[in-house]
Amino acid sequence: MFPFRRFRVQDESMRPTLEPGDYVLVNRWAYRFQSPKPGDLVVVRDPETLDRFLVKRVSDAAGPSQVHLAGDNQPLSRDSRAFGPVSIDRIVGKVWIRLKR
Amino acid sequence: MSLLYSLARLLDRISPARIAYAHCDIPCGIYDPHHAQLAAHTVVRMVDLINQLEKPGPNATAEQRQEYTNKLARYIATKEQHSEIAKSELRILWADYFKPDHLKTFPELHDTMWKALKTASKARQEINLQAAEDLLKATNDIASMFWKTKGLETITTKAPYPTERQTVYPKFK
Numbered sequence: 001m002f003p004f005r006r007f008r009v010q011d012e013s014m015r016p017t018l019e020p021g022d023y024v025l026v027n028r029w030a031y032r033f034q035s036p037k038p039g040d041l042v043v044v045r046d047p048e049t050l051d052r053f054l055v056k057r058v059s060d061a062a063g064p065s066q067v068h069l070a071g072d073n074q075p076l077s078r079d080s081r082a083f084g085p086v087s088i089d090r091i092v093g094k095v096w097i098r099l100k101r
Numbered sequence: 102m103s104l105l106y107s108l109a110r111l112l113d114r115i116s117p118a119r120i121a122y123a124h125c126d127i128p129c130g131i132y133d134p135h136h137a138q139l140a141a142h143t144v145v146r147m148v149d150l151i152n153q154l155e156k157p158g159p160n161a162t163a164e165q166r167q168e169y170t171n172k173l174a175r176y177i178a179t180k181e182q183h184s185e186i187a188k189s190e191l192r193i194l195w196a197d198y199f200k201p202d203h204l205k206t207f208p209e210l211h212d213t214m215w216k217a218l219k220t221a222s223k224a225r226q227e228i229n230l231q232a233a234e235d236l237l238k239a240t241n242d243i244a245s246m247f248w249k250t251k252g253l254e255t256i257t258t259k260a261p262y263p264t265e266r267q268t269v270y271p272k273f274k
Contacts, residue, residue, distance in 0.1 A: 005119070006109065006112065006113075006118035006119070007118050007119050007120065007121035008113065008117075008118040008119070008120055008121070009120075009121055009122075009123055010120050010121070010122050010123065011122050011123045011124055011125050012123060012125055013123040013124055013125045014123035015123070018123055020123075023106065023109040023113075023118060024121060043121045046122070046124070052120075052122060053119055053120065053121045053122065054121060054122050054123070054124050055121035055122065055123050056123070071123060071124075071125075073123075073125075076125040077123075077124070077125060078124045078125060079124075097105075099103065099105050099106045099109050100103065100106065101106055
């Protein structure tokens, strides 16, 4: 499995950290030996929509294998406040590099 | 734009990156084609005003030339601005409001939108009444599609503005 995967950001819930059109390189091996920490930027499989990815920030651990996710643009973001905690195995990886437009 | 970003763009052409949504609860769902129609009326009006403006003759005084230039500049500036507003409003309807489902009812939607945007650019670049009229017609066509998707009939009637051109309005029950 190739450790890096590219994603292009769409929508505005991670502003100002990520703007629509930015690229992120995601490290898929980041959580092999450690768990996601609060503050990590992660790409996850959308718990609400099949076959779609979300980019969000880990706000806190919700249990041994679950995390809460939040958007940096709080008033707009749809995140764990709406869909609850997210299982760690839905995390694709940790954002390693951000390429701003 | 950074070099790495350009590289990512290039890579995107070869093999597109997946989309990671920074998902929002807003789309607000508030759309109305009236802004685009209004902007198109303004463009028509500006072309009318420019055409009615008396050009200074060879014996015009400096003051008359200055007054002419001032008026012309203001009409052109407004025409520039409002053709851009029309484009922006049309893009919002196109990209955010209309959904693939609507294409089944209006297969001409993409073509109409695309041509409307091109026409708006032409109306912006030139002092061209035909282009301005075409833009207004395009915004009317789009307005009638829009209101049909809302289940509303439309009426076409003379606008209550100095342009007095035909305009599409929704018929609220």
